Amino acid sequence: MKFKTQLTAKLLASNLPAEEVNLLPASYQQLGEICFLKLNTKLHKHKKIIGKAVLELHPQFKAVCLKKNISGEFRKPEVEAIAGSLPNDILIKENNCVFRFNPKEIMYSQGNHQEKKRLIADVKGNEIIVDMFAGIGYFSIPIAKTHRDAVVYAIEKNAGAFRYLEENIRLNYLPNVIPVFGDCGKAGPKIPKADRVVMGLIPSCKNFISAAARIAKPDAIIHYHGLAKEKKEYALLNDFKDFKVRLLKTTIIKGYKPHVNHVVLDIKFI
Numbered sequence: 213m214k215f216k217t218q219l220t221a222k223l224l225a226s227n228l229p230a231e232e233v234n235l236l237p238a239s240y241q242q243l244g245e246i247c248f249l250k251l252n253t254k255l256h257k258h259k260k261i262i263g264k265a266v267l268e269l270h271p272q273f274k275a276v277c278l279k280k281n282i283s284g285e286f287r288k289p290e291v292e293a294i295a296g297s298l299p300n301d302i303l304i305k306e307n308n309c310v311f312r313f314n315p316k317e318i319m320y321s322q323g324n325h326q327e328k329k330r331l332i333a334d335v336k337g338n339e340i341i342v343d344m345f346a347g348i349g350y351f352s353i354p355i356a357k358t359h360r361d362a363v364v365y366a367i368e369k370n371a372g373a374f375r376y377l378e379e380n381i382r383l384n385y386l387p388n389v390i391p392v393f394g395d396c397g398k399a400g401p402k403i404p405k406a407d408r409v410v411m412g413l414i415p416s417c418k419n420f421i422s423a424a425a426r427i428a429k430p431d432a433i434i435h436y437h438g439l440a441k442e443k444k445e446y447a448l449l450n451d452f453k454d455f456k457v458r459l460l461k462t463t464i465i466k467g468y469k470p471h472v473n474h475v476v477l478d479i480k481f482i
């Protein structure tokens with residue numbers, strides 16, 4: 213039976229008016245043992261009842277949560293548990309890799325799944341790769357797991373995320389990921405020249421383009437993430453107006469908000 217039909221049936225006894233029942237979500241998102249709901253604001257006054265009903269329908273979850281904003285330099289998520297209790301650590305599997313992290317402190321975007329697969333397919337053997345905004349290893353770990361001859365330098369500035377990055381490297385048995393704690397904008401001699409540079413900070417990593425240019429070998433590929441208006445994704449290239457670059461490819465990763473997409477440009481400095 214469909215999620216919304218089940219939930220509606222469960223909530224019949226709660227005297228929710230018909231017009232509000234119609235606003236119930238059609239689906240949920242699963243992150244490990246957590247169920248995330250997107251709830252119409254008109255339903256927020258009933259959030260506890262709805263959360264409890266979802267938990268009863270899906271007892272495999274430890275918590276039902278509302279996903280709110282992700283904000284700040286460290287991309288901290290705002291998560292509100294409306295039923296159950298939110299664990300401090302969750303373990304999730306993706307692309308044959310495992311990731312442990314605290315969902316109250318660390319974001320995880322399932323919408324980037326295809327982009328990770330694309331990157332894995334694009335890497336050729338023994339490359340040196342620098343992941344400038346590594347987080348808990350979202351890109352570094354799947355690349356290194358598939359390409360054992362590649363070496364990935366994973367830079368992360370947030371001490372909390374860095375601890376999980378180190379743990380995830382261990383959990384996935386990856387001696388070819390070198391975690392580097394600090395600001396990638398000040399990347400020093402610990403970082404060798406790279407064949408490929410991943411710049412995965414949203415909403416913008418424009419302030420780090422000169423650092424990427426310093427890190428990149430002459431023929432390196434840069435994967436530059438950013439936000440762009442729908443159908444004007446090419447405009448993201450304006451971020452490079454002070455640099456000489458060649459655009460290799462533009463990929464839309466996902467919708468970010470209405471009429472704005474999360475986009476990645478593959479470019480080379482020339």
Ligand SMILES: C[S@@+](CC[C@H](N)C(=O)[O-])C[C@H]1O[C@@H](n2cnc3c(N)ncnc32)[C@H](O)[C@@H]1O
Nearest residue numbers: 285286287321345347350368369370395396412
């Ligand atoms: C959340 S991740 C990007 C996630 C990835 N794009 C995804 O959604 O799967 C961005 C990471 O960059 C880190 N970060 C922000 N500024 C940084 C800097 N100057 N140097 C290194 N890491 C930085 C943040 O702490 C965060 O962990």
